[in-house]
Amino acid sequence: MRINIVTIFPDFFRDPLAISIPGRAREAGLVEYRVVDLRDHTHDRHRTVDGLPYGGGAGMVMKPEPFFEAVETLNPKGPVVLLSPRGRVFRHADAVRLSLEEEVTLLCGHYKDVDQRVADELATDELSLGDFVLSGGEVAALAVTDAVVRLLPGVLGDHDSAASDSFYEAPLLSPPSWTRPYEYRGRSVPDVLRSGDHARIQAFRERLARELTRERRPDLWAEALRRGLVDGDEHEG
Template identity: 40%
Template structure:
């Protein structure tokens, strides 16, 4: 899968691309990441991409011309362009269901804003899918872009060491929060591993894990449950 990141700060991704699962996925050619700088399409000597908003107000807006040219260039050089995504707090909230939808694409282009955001005509003319990382404001779209990449690559076959890992993540498959997990030692400062996990009875372990997921979801995210799940004991 290919990700094209359009940003004013491509260097923010330097360290990120050199870590963990993502680095191995890139090395194994399961994931490709390309970065593009809006400033490369600026025409003045200062490589300007922003300007003051009409009607007044604080801050600066990223203008249309460089963004349109950058997006059009990227779409020309990609054999099969996928979804164009604008990272904005006004977009659809990123969740596991949306990540699963995005993982079916061959390519994603991620538009990362800065300052006070994009000129509205970028949204109107390019018609991107708008995605928000949550109900909060970041300094730009780069960290939300990383979140999209993080959530999506876990669903690409071959990226995780154990292909079943993503299935049991919180919000995946059952839609419940993940059950508690334990490793050695069996006793740590008086805290014991639940006996059922030591029993070797896989049916009982599966039942316990489901019950724990249900209980944890009821306590922490009751909004995720159906009415029958919420009221069950």
């Protein structure tokens, strides 16, 4: 797989893409990263990538030409994703979908906004991390990259590690985890986890996952109810 990232801060990605799972995936030849400096696709001595907004208002707007020229130079074969607070919220299903692509291109905005023609004519998708605003699309691009790369076959040594994550198959949070020591500052690991009874352990974890989801993510709980993945009587209780 190849992931292209278009940004005015290419140095932002140097270390994060070289360590942990993204770095190991690249070393194993499972993914290639191409980080493109948007300023390399400008044509003035100041390497200008932004301008004043039409109609007035605060802040600067990123110009369309550098984005179009950068993507045309890359000539990508897959989705072109603009990271934007106006985008649809990025979900695990999006990570799965993108992980099946041969190539994904991520466009990082900055300043006040990006010229709307980038979203309308260049991007195939517009995604957001949530209902908050970041200084730029770089953090979001890293989050999307990590979420996608860890799903590639062979990246994680233990597939069950990903399969037991929140949202993997059902819209439920994953249950809490404990490790050694058994007791720490007066709090102990639940005894069922030390019982060796795998059926009881599985039932315990599933119950905690349902309880946490119902309490903390009513939107996910409603989706699980709609899909018949949890019992409506449990919801009432």
